[in-house]
Amino acid sequence: MSVGFGIRDRTAIVGLGATPIVKRGQSAPQTLDELACKAILAAASDAGLPVTAIDGFAYFAGGHDSGALAETLGIPEVRFSATLTGSGGGSAGAVGLASAAIVAGMAETVVVVCAVQQADLRYGAMPTSYEATPDGSFYQSTGLVGPGHMFALLAQRHMHLYGTTRDHFAEVALSTRANAIDHPYAVMRKPMTREDYFAAPMIADPHCLFDFCLETDGAVAVIVTSAERARDLRRRPVMVHSSAHGGARDWGRSIYWMGMPDESFASSGHAAIARRLYDASDVGPEGIDTAQVYDHFSSQVILQLEDYGFCAKGEGGPFVASGAIRRDGALPVNTDGGQLSGGYIWGMTHIREAVEQLRGTAFHQVPDARFALVTGGPSNLPVSGLILRSDA
Amino acid sequence: MTRIANRPPDIGFALATDRWTAPFWEAVATHRLTAPRCTTCGHFRMPPTPFCPWCRAQAVDWVDLPGTGRIYSYTIVERATLPGTEGHIPYVPAVVSLDGGCGIRLITNIVDSPIDGIAIGAPVTVVFDPVGEAIVPRFRLSEGQRRT
DSSP states (O other): OOTTGGGTTTEEEEEEEEOOOEETTTTTTSOHHHHHHHHHHHHHHHHTOOGGGOOEEEESTTOOOHHHHHHHHTOOOOOEEEEOSSSGGGHHHHHHHHHHHHHTTSOSEEEEEEEEOOSSOOGGGGGGGSOOOTTGGGTTTTTOOSHHHHHHHHHHHHHHHHOOOHHHHHHHHHHHHHHHTTOTTOSOOSOOOHHHHHHSOEEETTEEGGGBOOOEEEEEEEEEEEHHHHTTSSSOOEEEEEEEEEOOTTTTTGGGTOOOOHHHHTSOSOHHHHHHHHHTSSOOGGGOSEEEOOOSBHHHHHHHHHHTTSSOTTOHHHHHHTTTTSTTSSSOBOTTOIIIIIOOSTTHHHHHHHHHHHHTOOTTOOTTOOEEEEEOOSSSSOEEEEEEEEOO | OOOBOBOOOOOOOOOOOOTTTHHHHHHHHTTOOEEEEETTTOOBOSSOOSSOTTTOOOOEEEEEOOSEEEEEEEOOBOSOSSTTOGGGOSBEEEEEEESSSOOOEEEEEEOSSBGGGOOTTOEEEEEEEEETTEEEEEEEEOTTOOOO
């Protein structure tokens, strides 16, 4: 039995809830917990469950205070409360954490929730908020003021090794924007041309403005329960087919030390996750109908497509240039406009879109989508991935 | 006009150390670049950590490095994200592979060098820069590489 096999199809996402996603600062004067609670209430309502049925919380990136949420929402007993370590790397894996709790019998109905408000702290400048630490002293003087500056170093190396070009990054930005146009959830709905892309200010070469994700506020929650209970609820269940988190030692601290071996420096750090995810799954990359790929930066979409085996290492640029990730391509990617153009809730919108695709209710529906891949953010360990399956 | 790589903005850098990293910074303060090598198996390890990831031994020798290396990757920062840092544009965060057979990279900056000469593989030489109350190692393109 492969590692990870034990959760396969034994749990399902039965409820989906979200606040409107708005530009940074515009969620005020709502509080962060208020946003989280609104998403949780919406997810419970969507599932046809009273919010009091929730008995577990699974998080990533620091999570929320389960005690405060339980008190606020009148949830009578919390039986599971856990957070993946690390930062945005854990978004997809938090669903697997919820599944593990349910399969182990520790809780029955677990909510995965994340709320983001960037009024005080722009995530684009997050490293400037880190306290001085012995590890941090090895990069904090260098003016790498945002994650996009750090990942630019990986992108530059990928260009050097494989001939990847800014045109390839542009194709990611343009195809993602094309999916956001008219999308009811998306923040950036105006068309973008190749000329617009190349006219945008360069921020940290090779990343220009449109290679960066949005800075937005909002919250998304999903409710996970056992497959048996899921089939009695009002929504078509979306099965948690496979989930993995962690990663290889070689990836380790990744952008916070940049010591990765040459084979993995110009990558997303997801290769080990992809192997485990597919090993525990009925499908490999050829069986994925749509991929919701963590797009904090356009270059990292290309590097993840390689790590998840949709193309060979180094071929990610030509792969996207072929039109493969467009809605009419072989692998529709970030069909809701992703984080580059739709909205950024630390990876949670990717989970939402995968659920909508597998329910058959997506705004840009991929016909007959049965398997959807969701990835967590390339970052320091853990990184994570998730394959969801429709129950049709 | 030749554009020169500036120093990055100092956004409140405060050096923090522990017993494992302090010798690196103490050497840098005296303008020496050093790295810790496991006394048991001979592997270098950076950043300095309490255990050797190859043999789990703890003790290290601090070895002097030549202070030269090559650019492994870099980014030219062309826009000030933080208010008040416009005067530092352009500056160049970089990862430099250090010479001396140590297999170590540093996250650093390329400074005082023409932007046009900055490329992956370009040889660089250490300089020691005061930042706040600390000294940090940065690099400039080595002589002969400084096309203007």
